[in-house]
Amino acid sequence: ENKIMQLQLKINKQSKDNQELSERLSVQERTHTAETDRQSREIENLRRSEQEARTKAETVPSLLERLSFLQHELENTRREKEDLEEQIQIDKEQTQRVIEELNIKNNFLSSNVDELNLKVSEQAQQLADIKSSSESSGQLEKELTEERSRYQSLLSEHLQLEERLKDLKE
Structure with a gap:
């Protein structure tokens, strides 16, 4: 269960990182658009x-x-604009790679969580089977003890009867 929780926390962290990267990319795109507009206005002013x-x-x-x-x-x-556009493209590609890697890790962790959940379920079933088997063994042991007690009682009674028979014969 701890491992499941750790994996879930890791998935949540990676999702948060994905969101932060997307937000950063969005900010860069807005900055680029504003810079392009400013440069367009500046070009128009120059003309x-x-x-x-x-x-x-x-x-x-x-x-x-x-x-x-x-x-x-x-x-x-x-x-500068060309440099900025080139840098934005590089940043976009890097961000996309990071997002893809995080998605792969996320999928891997999700499958691990599913596997662990399945193992936990199997172990719970095994535990239930063991508990049931243990209860069954306890019941059998109790019955065996009762049978032994009855046997001892019958044996004692048999010995008494033999003793009486012996006394009667004498």
Whole structure:
């Protein structure tokens, strides 16, 4: 029963771990979506800035400098986005592997619990059989004792009768 309880606790812990991993994955996905939205807005802002730079000929040198900076930032942001997407994919795959491993362990533990429950049931049946057999043996022993007592009584009576017969013959 202790082992069953331990296995059940382990199953519960693994289920909790599965849930925590799923929640972490969900948080990462929301973070990624928010970052993508932010980057999309930033890209849109960069495009607007580039357009304004083209329309303002008198400020072309400073706008070109700003444009260069923004393009560099955009490139950095794209690289960061790619890195984040790659990391999210790696994390997703790792999480999926962990979930699969935990499911396998969970199934294994569940089958162990079932086997142990079956063994406990069999042992309970064996115990009941042994108890029944023991009670039956006790009853037989009691009957044997009673038979011995009757035999002793008859033997004693027989000896008395022989003694009386002997006395009568004399």
